[in-house]
Amino acid sequence: MALWACPVVLALRLWGLGGARPWTRRPRIAGGGRPISFSAGASSVSGCGGHSQKFLLQDIAELMKTRACQRVVVMVGAGISTPSGVPDFRSPGTGYYSMLQQYKIPYPEAIFELSFFLRDPKPFFTFAKELYPGNRRPNAAHYFLRLLHDKGLLLRLYTQNIDGLERASGIPASKLVEAHGSFASATCTVCRRLFPGEDFWANIPFAGYNTVCLSIHLLKDILTASKF
Incomplete structure (x- = not known):
């Protein structure tokens, strides 16, 4: 999943909800309006002045808990549904x-x-x-996204999946962009x-x-x- 959050303009890339994975941050260029990027696969990413900062999943949760991130955009693919038994x-x-x-x-x-x-x-x-x-039934990842909506944090959810599990979890159609269509x-x-x-x-x-x-x-x- 990839999350985009404003007004601090953060972009997060989450490849799963479990574990305490490090996330590498590229600091925002002052006045440039560019996103901060997080990648679980990158060991180091250079930002302004060549500096980088490591984030744990708990750190990201804290950003949302303190509402530093208030407009979150999520992009999901097939991996979010495999725990629900969808191949x-x-x-x-x-x-x-x-x-x-x-x-x-x-x-x-x-x-x-x-x-x-x-x-x-x-x-x-x-x-x-x-x-x-x-x-199939939604899993914890889908309900996490529903929680973002319930907390007023979810701006938009982009999905390439057609299994309808985002809708089944209770996320309204107005928040969804189903890139490959749906059963609706x-x-x-x-x-x-x-x-x-x-x-x-x-x-x-x-x-x-x-x-x-x-x-x-x-x-x-x-x-x-x-x-x-």
Whole structure:
């Protein structure tokens, strides 16, 4: 996760919630408006005058406890959901890319492409069934983000995940930017009519993959904007 906080303009990169990991700080350049950067993987980062400062997770918690950080922006990826039992994409044998090898797809990302979906929707719906909201539960990381919201600290949450666990944890849609879409809506691929996700998925027979909107096939809103 990466967090951006104002008015002190801090940018944090958190690769997990457990443990007391050191975080390296580049001091803000006076008057430059640039963020301070934290990285768990960096042993030393030079800032103004070549100085650096180490932070522990407890130090970051203290920044928030004292409300030195009041507008936090968070960016999360697949790793936040793996403790909930959601596979990542690339882990050999267990990731979704490995699971999708049973289907005749030219490359794993094809299941997110409209042109491939129109030819063969089965791989997409198989993938969607596994990730459908309700099959998994939010974990401590999701509820930590919900806590940020409850405390009035969360400005925005950017996620590349489509599992809906951020919503399930209670974070409102107004705080979310779901970069790769979500299960919250479905759009007709021809008439472009937008449907509530619960209406679409309540009527789709996952095994049959034949869903129509006035005889027009529908596509879930999980395609990236570039592919759509």
